[in-house]
Structure formats: structure tokens, C-alpha cells
Amino acid sequence: MKLVTAIIKPFKLDDVREAISEIGIDGLTVTEVKGFGRQKGHTELYRGAEYQVDFLPKVKLEIAINDDQVERLVEAIVGAAKTGKIGDGKVFVYDLEQAVRIRTGEADADAL
Structure with a gap:
């Protein structure tokens, strides 16, 4: 078993969900997060003041x-x-070493 984690742009969520549904995968967990890498953030203007948004x-x-x-x-x-x-x-x-479905107690591949 594997755990696949993807960090994507928020507006692409629906496209990704549809794409994985088309290949027969129907379960995922979604979390809103903040971060930066090579993108390095940007500057914004708020009430006349400019400030740096890093995340x-x-x-x-x-x-x-x-x-x-x-x-x-x-x-x-x-x-x-x-x-x-x-x-x-x-x-x-x-x-992914182990997975257990809480409701039934099924384990590993049966739990997915």
C-alpha cells in the first residue's frame, strides 16, 4: 500500500478530483494549507500599504x-x-504500513 500526498493550487482541486474519479479512485482527504517554495510569495496592497505575503x-x-x-x-x-x-x-x-477501517475492523487492502 502507498500514501500519495499532493500539494496543488486551490483552483485545480475540482480538476484533480474529476481526474482521479475517472481512473476509479473514489476516496481522498483534502486539507487547506499554506506554503512557499520557488514561488517565493508576492506583495499585496491593503489600505494603501504594501506588504509581503510569503505563504x-x-x-x-x-x-x-x-x-x-x-x-x-x-x-x-x-x-x-x-x-x-x-x-x-x-x-x-x-x-503505508497498515490501514484499518474503524467501522468494520477491516485491515490493509480491504480497508482501502
Whole structure:
């Protein structure tokens, strides 16, 4: 099992959700986060004063899947989230040791 974590631009969330639904993946967790990398933030004007915004809004997706689905999932996320501009995000893939469905007690692949 793997845990795929993706950090994407907020306005791409619906596109990514649709793309992963099309390949048969129906469960994910979404968290609103802030961060910066090469994008380095930007300046904004508020009530006549200019200030630096270092942390930009992003969306973090977490998806637990079987090993054989990883490549298709990563391709779907990258394809749907890509704008070609700086700050598109990143995808991380981790090994997942154990998963348990709380309601039924099912474990590992059965819990996904």
C-alpha cells in the first residue's frame, strides 16, 4: 500500500478530483494549507500599504491506494494540476504500513 500526498493550487482541486474519479479512485482527504517554495510569495496592497505575503494558499491531498494504482494516480494528478507555471505543486509517494477501517475492523487492502 502507498500514501500519495499532493500539494496543488486551490483552483485545480475540482480538476484533480474529476481526474482521479475517472481512473476509479473514489476516496481522498483534502486539507487547506499554506506554503512557499520557488514561488517565493508576492506583495499585496491593503489600505494603501504594501506588504509581503510569503505563504501562499495551497491544497494538500492525501490518498491511500494499492501499489498497482500508484503510477496511474500520479499521472492523473500531474495531468490535471499542471498549469505550466511556477507553483503548480508536488506529488509525494510514501510506503503505508497498515490501514484499518474503524467501522468494520477491516485491515490493509480491504480497508482501502
